[in-house]
Amino acid sequence: MKYKDYYRxxxxxxxxxxxxxxxxxxxxxxxxxxxxSKDPEGEDKFKEVAEAYETLxxxxxxxxxxxxxxxxxxxxxxxxxxWGKRFGDSQFSFEDVDLADLFAGLSAGRHGAGPxxxxxxxPGQDYEVTAHISLAQAYRxxxxxxxxxxxxxxxxxxxxxVPRTFKVRIPKGATDGQRLRLTGRGGKGLNGGRxxxxxxxxxxxxxxxxxxxxHDLYLDLPLAPWEAVLGATVEVPxxxxxxxxxxxxxxxxxxxxxxxxxxxxxxxxxEGDLFAIAQIVVPAAPSEREQTLFKxxxxxxxxxxxxxxxxxxxxxx
Amino acid sequence: MGTDQTEAVxxxxxxxxxxxxxxxxxxxxxxxxxxxxxxxxxxxINPDSPSWxxxxxxxxxxxxxxxxxxxxxxxxxxxxxxxxxxxxIHELEAQVGSLRAQLPHPVR
Numbered sequence: 001m002k003y004k005d006y007y008r009x010x011x012x013x014x015x016x017x018x019x020x021x022x023x024x025x026x027x028x029x030x031x032x033x034x035x036x037s038k039d040p041e042g043e044d045k046f047k048e049v050a051e052a053y054e055t056l057x058x059x060x061x062x063x064x065x066x067x068x069x070x071x072x073x074x075x076x077x078x079x080x081x082x083w084g085k086r087f088g089d090s091q092f093s094f095e096d097v098d099l100a101d102l103f104a105g106l107s108a109g110r111h112g113a114g115p116x117x118x119x120x121x122x123p124g125q126d127y128e129v130t131a132h133i134s135l136a137q138a139y140r141x142x143x144x145x146x147x148x149x150x151x152x153x154x155x156x157x158x159x160x161x162v163p164r165t166f167k168v169r170i171p172k173g174a175t176d177g178q179r180l181r182l183t184g185r186g187g188k189g190l191n192g193g194r195x196x197x198x199x200x201x202x203x204x205x206x207x208x209x210x211x212x213x214x215h216d217l218y219l220d221l222p223l224a225p226w227e228a229v230l231g232a233t234v235e236v237p238x239x240x241x242x243x244x245x246x247x248x249x250x251x252x253x254x255x256x257x258x259x260x261x262x263x264x265x266x267x268x269x270x271e272g273d274l275f276a277i278a279q280i281v282v283p284a285a286p287s288e289r290e291q292t293l294f295k296x297x298x299x300x301x302x303x304x305x306x307x308x309x310x311x312x313x314x315x316x317x
Numbered sequence: 318m319g320t321d322q323t324e325a326v327x328x329x330x331x332x333x334x335x336x337x338x339x340x341x342x343x344x345x346x347x348x349x350x351x352x353x354x355x356x357x358x359x360x361x362i363n364p365d366s367p368s369w370x371x372x373x374x375x376x377x378x379x380x381x382x383x384x385x386x387x388x389x390x391x392x393x394x395x396x397x398x399x400x401x402x403x404x405x406i407h408e409l410e411a412q413v414g415s416l417r418a419q420l421p422h423p424v425r
Binding site: 026211 | 377414
C-alpha cells in the first residue's frame with residue numbers, strides 16, 4: 001500500500017488542532033472545489049484535499065492514521081500487524097488497497113459496507129465525467145469510450161478503485177456545456193438500492209471555421225469589396241455540406257446573414273441557425289490592373305465613409 | 318443494468334422532474350429543496366401549484382447545492398446564496414461566450 005501524507009496535503013503540522021485542520025481544509029476547498037474553481041486541475045486537487053480531511057477531520061480516523069507511522073508520500077508500507085482488526089479481519093491483505101478506500105471502509109463498516117455489512121439498501125454512486133467531442137460528432141450524434149476510475153466493492157465488501165471503460169451513446173442535441181444523464185450507468189446499488197447514474201458534461205473541441213453559441217453557429221464570411229457592393233452568390237460550408245448563399249448588394253462588414261436551421265440539432269427537435277458574418281477583405285498584393293481600377297473608383301466616387309466624424313464635431317460632441 | 322435499459326436524457330429546459338424525483342437524484346431532502354426554493358436558488362416551472370415541477374437544468378443546480386453543502390458544511394441559506402451566485406456566473410459566462418462567438422475573427 002502506498003503512503004499518502006494527509007498532513008502535508010492540507011499543509012498543517014502533525015500536531016495541528018481540529019480547528020486548524022478544518023480551517024486549512026476550507027481554505028483549500030475554496031481554492032480547488034470544482035464547482036467554484038477555474039483551475040483545470042482543481043477537481044483532482046480537491047479530491048486529494050477532501051480525502052485528507054475525511055480522515056484528519058475525524059478524531060477516530062485521525063488516530064488510526066497516526067498509528068500507521070510516518071513515511072514518504074508514495075512510499076510502499078505495511079500497516080502495523082494488528083491494524084486489520086479494525087476491519088474485523090486480521091488476515092486482510094492491504095496489497096492493492098488505496099489508503100482512501102481503507103479509511104472509507106473504516107466508516108462504512110459501521111454503516112453497512114465492509115466485511116459483514118448489513119442489509120441496508122444503498123444507492124449506487126453517480127459518476128460525472130466530461131466527454132470531449134467534435135462539432136461534427138455533436139451534429140450527427142456519436143458513441144464515445146470513456147475511461148474512469150470508479151470505486152467498487154470486492155467480494156469481502158472492501159472498496160477498491162477500479163479502472164472501467166464506458167461505451168456511451170451521445171444522441172443528437174449536444175452542445176458545449178450541456179449535460180446528459182444516463183440512468184443506471186453509475187455504480188451498482190447494494191441490497192436492492194437503485195443503480196447510480198452517469199452524468200456526461202459535453203465539451204466541444206474548437207472548430208477551425210464555426211464558433212458555437214448554444215445551438216447556433218457563427219462563421220466568418222470573407223467578401224471581396226466588389227462582392228459586398230454588387231452582391232454575389234457564394235458557397236459556404238455547413239455541417240451538412242456546402243450550400244449556396246446569396247449575399248445581397250451593399251452588404252456591410254459585420255452584417256450577419258442567417259442560414260436558417262443550419263446550426264446544431266436541438267434536443268427538443270428543430271435546429272439552431274448558422275450566421276455568416278460578413279467581412280470585407282482586400283487582396284494582400286493587388287495586381288497593377290486592380291490598382292488602376294481602384295484608383296479610377298477613388299477618383300470618381302463621392303462616398304465618404306467618415307462623414308459622420310465631421311458631423312459629430314460640428315454638433316459639439 | 319444493461320445498456321439497453323439506459324435512458325439518455327438531456328438536462329435542458331425540455332425535461333421535467335417532480336420534487337420527489339429531484340430529491341432522489343440530488344441527495345437533498347424534499348425539505349432542503351423547499352428551502353432552496355424559498356431562498357430563490359431554484360424556481361419551479363409552476364411555483365403556484367401544490368405539485369411543483371422543475372426543469373431538467375434544475376437537477377444540475379441542486380446537485381451542485383448538495384456538493385457545496387457537504388464540502389463547505391453550509392447552512393441552507395449559505396448554499397442558496399452560493400448557488401444563486403454560481404448561476405449568475407454561468408449566465409454571464411454564457412453571454413460572454415455568445416458575444417465572443419459573434420465577434421469576427423481576423424482573416425488570415
